[in-house]
Amino acid sequence: MDSFLSQPTDHNHAPNPERIPVIELNNKSKARAVISEESTSTILHSSLRTFPLSATSELPRTEMLMQTIRRQRQTPITTSTDRLSGDLRKTYRGEEFLLHEEEHMIIFTTKSNLTALKQSKHWFADGTFKVCPNDFYQLFTLHALMTSTIIPLVYGLLIGKSSNDYSGFFKKVLDQDDFRPETILSDFESGCLFHFGQCVWRQVQSKGLSAKYQEDENFRLNVKMLIGLAFLPLSDVITGFDLVAGEFNDDDADDLLDYFERTWIGEPKRRGVGRKKPQFDIPLWNVYDRVMANLPRSNNSVEGWHNAFANRVTVAHPTMQKLAEKIRCEQSKFEVDIAHLLQGHQPKSKKACHRKLDERIARLVRDYDPLRISQYLKSIAVNVSL
Structure with missing residues (x-):
């Protein structure tokens, strides 16, 4: 963290004590930007709460302060092999979670999820855009109907919404087993x-x-x-x-x-x-x-999940690491739901x-x-x- 924290330097002119609070403000804001999912304006307003009024003459314009925070949040360029740490490649329960990873597509799922997907005859698909990291276009998910409950089982990050993007996603999933769904329902913006x-x-x-x-x-x-x-x-x-x-x-x-x-x-x-x-x-x-x-007559349940997931992510266009962690949390929760369904528990009623x-x-x-x-x-x- 020391690499991005500024320190006062020696000067050849009279010291300016009013600059010190500005430096401290920048350091505090940048440090918070790295570890927080709060919006840029929230971080800035929080940092300004105790800023000395006597030093406001040295304070840069608000837009410059916000640019400093945004730059700190920019994800460094990474290769496909170092986007995700080892922990993010597995579920909380230790199962392999990263099915596919390359520059234009990342797919999260597990063998257990694929088994559940194979056993379901009715699939549902939908995408959302706000929760995607900046280098992807959408989070596209595949859900299955399990005893009247629709469960997300495959999570894909795609760079676009062309037929090639969807074909690549489905090909990678279908290559994993002999899947034979009877129906796949997706709105694709107008169909459902x-x-x-x-x-x-x-x-x-x-x-x-x-x-x-x-x-x-x-x-x-x-x-x-x-x-x-x-x-x-x-x-x-x-x-x-x-x-x-x-x-x-x-x-x-x-x-x-x-x-x-x-x-x-x-x-x-x-x-x-x-x-x-x-x-x-x-x-x-x-x-x-x-x-x-x-x-189900529509994809409303899946769209509802996407909206709820976006609320849990809390920020638009998070880093890859933050999104992967949120997806792991979803997976962990639905592992419990699947176990309950398989044990004969009553599904949540309408x-x-x-x-x-x-x-x-x-x-x-x-x-x-x-x-x-x-x-x-x-x-x-x-x-x-x-």
Whole structure:
């Protein structure tokens, strides 16, 4: 630490006692920056609390003081072999935790996690950006459904979000064993049901229909019936869309319907039979089969974990060492959760209101009658929200 602590030097002119508190302030701030996860401004404000008012004339500008703290926090350039110390390469219980490490990708998981992943038929994937060190783009995680509980099992640091980045991640994981998941649910920003609903709501807002949605009960029901299309069997979605489009009885919704058809259904071809390819294929946002199989309809649980994890990290773009330590803590906690599940402990239950909603929707889906599509969509609509 002595290497970055400044010391007063000999001068050839009269001493300036007011400079000493400034030097001490810088030393204190830099030392705290190395060991603390507090924000730059918090460190500075804390250091200034007891700064002598008599020395304020020698105090540099606030931005210069903050730059000094930020420079101290800059992670030195390292090679792929010295980013992580030995402790960070293993779990707290001593199991190997670092599956893969190179400049553009780091993957944390254990053999036990991979065994649990193999035994699960339903996977969930999602990424987050705020918790990544500056030399990576996102923390991308792979979760598995274990007795109705979704557990994070693989943690990957990726430098981007291209198909090559994701392919490299999945290839490295799949090379470890003979994995055969039946489903992999990921929002990829637009695909899952939750984001499907958000996209439609944003279009309602952008087309100036928010007030109409709030005030016109029939219009509100019709918009929610569009969301209800996700609960139809794939073979009936286009028929369902045509029926819903006929429910809108004014011109106000024309732009909204054009958007929905172009983006989620596919516009009719000018010549011949059929439709053009939509921006998002119907199977990407359809949840009929998932409801029938009693699977989660969205990635909300995984997104919730990412939000909670970001809160536990406490700072944006931490150092690699700090992030790795936080991931180890998550792993340690979920090792206990997995052990409890395998021992037959009761999984954490949903809130009663959410559980009852799921049960109502599941009953409607199980009782689906293709001869009563309009009534089915209305029944689904009163149980969904934007």
